[in-house]
Amino acid sequence: MSTALEANGLGKRYGRHWALRDCSLALPTGRIAALVGPNGAGKSTLLHLAVGLLRPDAGSVRVLGGAPGSDRELLSRIGFVAQDAPLYADFTGAELITMGSKLNGRWDATLARERLGQLGIPLDRRVGKLSGGQKAQVALTLALAKQPDLLLLDEPVAGLDPLARREFLQALMGSVAEHGTTVLLSSHLLGDLERVCDYLILLQSGHLQVLGPVDDLLAAHKVLVGPRRDDVRVAGVASVVRASHTDKQSTLLVRTSEAIQDPVWSVHTVTLEDLVLAYLADPSVGALPGPARLGADGGATS
Amino acid sequence: MIEFRLDGHSKVATYMQLVQQVKQALRTGLLEPGDQLPRVRDVAESLAINPNTVLKAYRQLEIEGLAEGRPGVGTFVRRTLAGPSLGNQAALRRELLAWLGRAAAAGLDQEDVVALIETTMRAAFQEDIA
Numbered sequence: 001m002s003t004a005l006e007a008n009g010l011g012k013r014y015g016r017h018w019a020l021r022d023c024s025l026a027l028p029t030g031r032i033a034a035l036v037g038p039n040g041a042g043k044s045t046l047l048h049l050a051v052g053l054l055r056p057d058a059g060s061v062r063v064l065g066g067a068p069g070s071d072r073e074l075l076s077r078i079g080f081v082a083q084d085a086p087l088y089a090d091f092t093g094a095e096l097i098t099m100g101s102k103l104n105g106r107w108d109a110t111l112a113r114e115r116l117g118q119l120g121i122p123l124d125r126r127v128g129k130l131s132g133g134q135k136a137q138v139a140l141t142l143a144l145a146k147q148p149d150l151l152l153l154d155e156p157v158a159g160l161d162p163l164a165r166r167e168f169l170q171a172l173m174g175s176v177a178e179h180g181t182t183v184l185l186s187s188h189l190l191g192d193l194e195r196v197c198d199y200l201i202l203l204q205s206g207h208l209q210v211l212g213p214v215d216d217l218l219a220a221h222k223v224l225v226g227p228r229r230d231d232v233r234v235a236g237v238a239s240v241v242r243a244s245h246t247d248k249q250s251t252l253l254v255r256t257s258e259a260i261q262d263p264v265w266s267v268h269t270v271t272l273e274d275l276v277l278a279y280l281a282d283p284s285v286g287a288l289p290g291p292a293r294l295g296a297d298g299g300a301t302s
Numbered sequence: 303m304i305e306f307r308l309d310g311h312s313k314v315a316t317y318m319q320l321v322q323q324v325k326q327a328l329r330t331g332l333l334e335p336g337d338q339l340p341r342v343r344d345v346a347e348s349l350a351i352n353p354n355t356v357l358k359a360y361r362q363l364e365i366e367g368l369a370e371g372r373p374g375v376g377t378f379v380r381r382t383l384a385g386p387s388l389g390n391q392a393a394l395r396r397e398l399l400a401w402l403g404r405a406a407a408a409g410l411d412q413e414d415v416v417a418l419i420e421t422t423m424r425a426a427f428q429e430d431i432a
Binding site for chain 2: 166169172173174176191192195196197198218269271
């Protein structure tokens, strides 16, 4: 399977502070990946490194097989919408589409006009006068008009009302289904991500904490409920991500290595939201099958 | 053509909800062999879900022999689930009703019954796996 985005020991430093460090991952093509983590975790930094707007201070990053920012051909295959959907406020939708066609080799102006028409967004109105949801749709439309193979979206639905959010994600999913675009999107809205994303990249304090296909992660994590135990070693548990106790009962969110057989525990499935929140609450545990494999295959960088 | 819906509060995985809705439609005769299932793109867009989730559901239906993908055309129903199982269901339902009557006579309320059925099913299916 080919890789849309690959990072090896990637790092970025602002002064003495590492915004991103030791980041190694390989995002397979065709995935829709969620990039999650608290504010300041390094999400935007990773996205900016991936499109070549920032240069790494350590390690390397490759997108669609090339170095970001190296050549125009590669750039034309990447779509990027930065946070808050920055657009030229004095331009109309029609003018932005014209601008896009002059600046891009690969550009489907017809698709862009049709999309805005279907969404009921007037082409002759300055985008500064549009609602937040409409602006987000214009920004997505411009990114999609490039017909990118890789689409990077930095908090595209933050600040949108629920209906606008739904419409945005509908438009995105429809387009992705049609073109097979690989998507990496950062968001805090875990409920949305659960429906939309099939790959998880969780960053915390500049470090990669959890990485992998959502299905695999959900299958490998369980909530165990049983009688109070202070010694929480359980056969089949690789690590305990979160433990809470009452005087009678213990509730554990665990990463499993095999099926939990001990009948004393009732075993429950987890949602993506449960899993992300549990890891965010404890930065000292991680689940990184990807980098471990990378290190084993390619030899660890030292 | 059927239209899928999603229960956001369900613990059932999204792709499995789609599988179950197709099966439900096959059981009730709403879908018949030869009928086309909604296009992956349309489902992904209308429900705002990952297209891979729809593909996974359709692949599951193919594995179970209920649907078949025709490249470039779509996914079509291969066989129905309506038929003999409907008759069996009626008999099983009668037995279950009788059992529920006995459970009520024994003093079990509705929640007791659900708890008993769930634990028994879990134990029975675990034996199957082991």
